[in-house]
Amino acid sequence: MFQAVDELIKKFNMIAPGQTIVVGVSGGPDSMALLHYLCSLRESLRLTIVASHVDHQLRGKESQEDLAFVAAYCRQWDVPFSGKAIDVAAYKKQQQLTSTQVAARECRYAFFKEVMASYHADALALAHHGDDQIETMLMRMTRGSSSGALAGIAAVRPFHTGVLIRPFLGITKEEIEHYCKVHSFAVRQDATNDLDDYTRNRFRHYVLPFLKKENPNVHKRFQVMSETISEDEAYMIERTEEQMKKAILVQNEQEVQVSVSTYLHMPIPLQKRAITLILNYLYKQTPSSLSSVHKESFLALLNSDHPSGQLHFPQALHVVRSYDMCSLHFLSAEQPSAYEQKLFEDQVVDVPGGTLSFELKKDIPYEQKGKDVFVCDVKSVILPLTVRTRKPGDRMIINALGGTRKVKDIFIDEKVDRTKRDQWPILVDGSGAILWIPNVRHAVIPQSDKTEQWVVLQFQNSCQDV
Known part of the structure; x- marks a missing residue:
């Protein structure tokens, strides 16, 4: 057992001399064996080992006894201990979670972070082993997971202020139980592990024995597969990030x-x-x-x-x-509201995406053309002019015969971003007739042969979206 654990630690550079390591200890054989094993390295590697335990308050007196049990062994082994009772059921209700196991995990990992911060720890060590790896990978394959998740449990990953390490992934549950017997220390047993109520337990009780019968070293094969998938996925993620730089417009x-x-x-x-x-x-x-x-x-x-x-x-x-x-x-709690504002001569008003200016001129401004400018005979419109957001049923005259088209359809025709349509400025005259949609389209308005004064409006972009 020691050889397989030592090899995995060395392969992933899990532990360095002088580090402080927090160990998640439930009191069961896996975590007690991990705590005992890491304590055996304290002197040679100058390690500081800290035990952390969470009572999830889901099993009444039994879980209270688990906490006391771990605390007692820590005193015996001269290990600093941090324990906490957390009402997981209340947390689950408060966070509106559907899974008790997910709620327990979130509470447990939050406490581990507290302990790591308190001791300025370099790593959190957890006792997941090779059988856990098989179960996890099979569960994810059965449920349907992303390619990265199919790798199962990572031997090392970033966590809080340091890393999370799992030195036991190369060994089995049976080897761990043998280790506990050889070193003659007691462990706690969680009766819920014997129930078939949980998916993991069903895989453990029915699928895992079959695989071990076919290949006693199946846990090693799954660990190799896990590492291969992780390596391939890391490369694919790197390629994805490179390509995404070209596709992202706003972040x-x-x-x-x-x-x-x-x-x-x-x-x-x-x-x-x-x-x-x-x-x-x-x-x-x-x-x-x-x-x-x-x-x-x-x-x-x-x-x-x-x-x-x-x-x-x-x-x-x-x-x-x-x-x-x-x-x-x-979606923000406060969605942009509709607006409506009258325009007066020589006035500049702020609208979403820019500013709108209004002038009356005696000479026709030949140089001012384009969708960002509106020019017409003052006699062809009814003052005052108003800029507003669109309304249901809005239509614009689009030809000399008086034919109209819905503003909604005009936005579609002109490929206006649908997320900006509700705030897009629309110019109407005193009768409510739509004259202009800045940067989009002008209405067809009859002009007089003897124009004495021109309405000139100009939209000035403040961004590229409007």
């Missing part, structure tokens, strides 16, 4: 925008990993309700022949595609 804590065409130009394996990276960036802590279905829906939205569409992800993450742009952003 901040509240929103990521991507170019649809550039995104779809990436190989499909990179596309699948890219959405995972984006969601990890935005969520920080991935919600349990997020699944592969959401990622598949995102890719389907980008590949759709329809130029626009939207999806709703957990925690108010809104996905909106508008032509070649797709935005993933959190």
